[in-house]
Amino acid sequence: MPNAFDVSNPPFDRLTAEEAVAFRAALDVGYFKPGETIVAAGAAADSLFVVIKGAVEERDGEELVALLGPNDSFDTRAIVEGAAAHSFIAREETLAYLAPKDLTLRLMRENARFGSFFYLDISRKLEAVARSQEEARSGSLMRTRIGDLFLHPAVYIDASDTIEFAGRKMQEIDSNTLFVRDGARIGIVTGMNLSKAVVLNGMKIDAPIGPIARYDIVALDEDEFVFMALIEMTKSNKRRVAVTRRGAYVGILEDIDLLGFLAGNAQVIAGRIDRATSTADLRTAAREIADQIRVLRRQDVRVEVIAEIVSDLNRRLMARTFQLLAPESLRAQACLIVMGSEGRGEQTMRTDQDNGLILAGPVDPASLNAFRREFTAALEDYGFPPCPGDVMVRNPFWSKPLADYMESFRRWIALPDENAHMNVAIFYDAAPVAGRVELLHEAKRALIGAVRDERAYLARFAHAVEAFETPIGFFNNLIASEGGGALDLKKGGIFPIVHGVRSLALEHGLLETSTDERIGRLAEKGVFREDFARDLKQSFHYLLALRLDSQLEQEKDRGALVKPAELSSVERDLLRDAFKVVKTFREILRRHFNLGMF
Amino acid sequence: MFARRIKRLFHQISLGDQSYRFMFEPPPDDDVVAFDCETTGLDVAKDDIVTIAAVKIRGARILASERFEAVARPDARMSAEAIKVHRLREADVEGGKLIFKVLPDFLHFVRGRPLVGYYLEFDVAMVDKYLLQLKGIELPNPMIEVSQMYYERKYGDAPPGTAIDLSFKAIVSDLGIPMLDQHDAFNDAMMTAMMYVTLKDMKERGVRIARARDSVRAPHGFGA
Structure with a gap:
């Protein structure tokens, strides 16, 4: 349709004005009735199709991999390679522009920018199908720069300073390496140099450092890639390289930190957290925790193990923050708790803070308020986004005496609106981090005692699993959402599992917080069969892994949304199996809690 | 409907220019033609066609790439009254940039194929107004509204x-x-x-x- 075709719609916006005129003039319009195959898998096509109205399903066999709507075009492979990878079927009454194959191919050849759009599209699809997961994950290793790693600070001493002074300095800055200024030249001295000088060569500790420093420094710019450091260390047989910025030394990269980046260095971070003497130290450690996730995933470490490591480090971080910021009186009187996914130990990528404080009794309001503010601000500073629902120590509702919590429980249960259900869910997942752990145990026992025999309450609580559909159809096909053909892993799979398991756990008065442990205990109690418990755990892990990979790939943009078209067929099979299990689980819940009555 | 058929027969017999016989012959294919005119107004007697566009439909495919599109210059002297008086001579003089030059191309594009339109009667009446003067016929095509x-x-x-x-x-x-x-x-x-x-x-x-x-x-x- 010469006049009406929208050339501002990519990739047609890359056509020149003349090309656009020719392209428009050549367009026909086709009508396709519901169920009609527009391009069959493996077939060639005479046209490129651009949807005007309606919806077209992109199918791989029975599997729906994408839903195309207005302005979407297909299928590049059918015109370039003469064989469509998938079939394209009209879902409803559909009108589409038909751009002649020959003209489209000519424009692709003559207009590189226009062409690249389609070739990229092909390569992206091929990659999604053939992608080796390993390769996708190791990508970041090749792109990470030295400046992104943990570096020890560049601290200088003078060549005339003593060995003892050097040793104390190293202790003070928690580093094994110092720069030594000897007139115009600069050298390096390490802890090992000091030990050898004193122990093996019998030097006195008040001897000057100058003679034992090494002046053949291996240095790399902070913009160099990490693998260059690895090569340099191997080549020169050094255990550290000096790092420069515009020629000046800015830090030291130790082999342990490099290896830590490559292999994960949870132990090292744990040590750093425990030795931290300020929230500034902790901020550095917090950044490293976040980096661990990518590193560990690259090693193909299973997502539940990553979650465990990350949760452990996060809790250490918060415990240390608590010790640093809370006044003595508060530390003896309070229990710091984490709730929600942090409490279950299932948080990998940071979502938001869910934390609180249980007090044994009244404390000095001024110091309590100061702590509330400082603690939440410190965590925010570490990179934990504030909780939109304000479930944070800062909020007095979530940092109050045990007796007040008990009062809240009574209210939540007596007036069970959506908010109250959420509060019960969040609190039931709480885990202690620091302070008087027994306060949380007491609170939880009270909460469980109040609800465990209340079947009507539990049913209403469990009912939230019905909030979202599991995106799997009658024939076990994946159902992508109308909009972008994406699946919501959280709503469709993760949430129903977590909340369903939580509801059953609450009913059985379990004190475990992680979904995995709860499933295990429920199976022991005979609520699930062993094999179903195993399926449920595996499905849960798979969904978490898929979500994590999706989050790592696009940082925080899309979160729990996954496009089936971007998955390999093996991944799609696994996803379908996982959703099937979720569907069965929901049926179990429906029967168990008699959810049909709502 | 019946009157239309009689008229069609009459026109077929009385068609002066036998080179337009194809209008009365069975169409060469199963295509239909969607068409629309833009006019200077809604009075068939007084107003003129400004543009005329037609597009073939083959099955479920709209052949937009083979469209017919023509612009007729509205001209004060070429009002319907004027045409009645001056008939073809005026058009000849003007060099055929007007509707009389456009119509033969349109007829060759459409041939005997069914016409598809929205309130088609008006567009057909507009065309017929000129066609009667030009060839002594009205559009004989089946109409799909x-x-x-x-x-x-x-x-x-x-x-x-x-x-x-x-x-x-x-x-x-x-x-x-x-x-x-x-x-x-x-x-x-x-x-x-x-x-x-x-x-x-x-x-x-x-x-x-x-x-x-x-x-x-x-x-x-x-x-x-």
Whole structure:
């Protein structure tokens, strides 16, 4: 349709004005009735199709991999390679522009920018199908720069300073390496140099450092890639390289930190957290925790193990923050708790803070308020986004005496609106981090005692699993959402599992917080069969892994949304199996809690 | 209908220029032609065609790339009255940039194929006005009225008293067809063609258009 075709719609916006005129003039319009195959898998096509109205399903066999709507075009492979990878079927009454194959191919050849759009599209699809997961994950290793790693600070001493002074300095800055200024030249001295000088060569500790420093420094710019450091260390047989910025030394990269980046260095971070003497130290450690996730995933470490490591480090971080910021009186009187996914130990990528404080009794309001503010601000500073629902120590509702919590429980249960259900869910997942752990145990026992025999309450609580559909159809096909053909892993799979398991756990008065442990205990109690418990755990892990990979790939943009078209067929099979299990689980819940009555 | 058939026969016999016999012969294929005119007004007797556009429809495919589109310069001297008086001589003098030069191309494009349009009668009457003067005939083609097709799909089973809206806008919106810039003969012909292919298929499948009693439309404009 010469006049009406929208050339501002990519990739047609890359056509020149003349090309656009020719392209428009050549367009026909086709009508396709519901169920009609527009391009069959493996077939060639005479046209490129651009949807005007309606919806077209992109199918791989029975599997729906994408839903195309207005302005979407297909299928590049059918015109370039003469064989469509998938079939394209009209879902409803559909009108589409038909751009002649020959003209489209000519424009692709003559207009590189226009062409690249389609070739990229092909390569992206091929990659999604053939992608080796390993390769996708190791990508970041090749792109990470030295400046992104943990570096020890560049601290200088003078060549005339003593060995003892050097040793104390190293202790003070928690580093094994110092720069030594000897007139115009600069050298390096390490802890090992000091030990050898004193122990093996019998030097006195008040001897000057100058003679034992090494002046053949291996240095790399902070913009160099990490693998260059690895090569340099191997080549020169050094255990550290000096790092420069515009020629000046800015830090030291130790082999342990490099290896830590490559292999994960949870132990090292744990040590750093425990030795931290300020929230500034902790901020550095917090950044490293976040980096661990990518590193560990690259090693193909299973997502539940990553979650465990990350949760452990996060809790250490918060415990240390608590010790640093809370006044003595508060530390003896309070229990710091984490709730929600942090409490279950299932948080990998940071979502938001869910934390609180249980007090044994009244404390000095001024110091309590100061702590509330400082603690939440410190965590925010570490990179934990504030909780939109304000479930944070800062909020007095979530940092109050045990007796007040008990009062809240009574209210939540007596007036069970959506908010109250959420509060019960969040609190039931709480885990202690620091302070008087027994306060949380007491609170939880009270909460469980109040609800465990209340079947009507539990049913209403469990009912939230019905909030979202599991995106799997009658024939076990994946159902992508109308909009972008994406699946919501959280709503469709993760949430129903977590909340369903939580509801059953609450009913059985379990004190475990992680979904995995709860499933295990429920199976022991005979609520699930062993094999179903195993399926449920595996499905849960798979969904978490898929979500994590999706989050790592696009940082925080899309979160729990996954496009089936971007998955390999093996991944799609696994996803379908996982959703099937979720569907069965929901049926179990429906029967168990008699959810049909709502 | 009967009168039209008689007229057709009469024109076929009285056709002065036998080179236009093809208008009365069976069409060369199963295509139909959607067409639309833009005119200077709505009075067939006084107003003139400004643009005329037509597009062939082959099965479910609208052959927009082989469209017919022509602009006729409206000219004060070429009012219907003027044409009556000056007939062909005036057109010859003007060099055929006017409707009389355009029409033969249009007829060759359309041939005997069925015409598809929205309130087609008006467009056909406009063309006939000139055609009678030019060739002594009126368009003999079968006519397919999309508003009639729409009426059948939507109101065919409506209880008496149902409010009926056959406006172009209503059809476009019910069928989910994109609203192109109107008052462009080609865009109107395209939209009409899209209505035709959609309604034809709905008829074949026996699908009806939901009447929005509570003014709630089905998400995609279609319903059972």
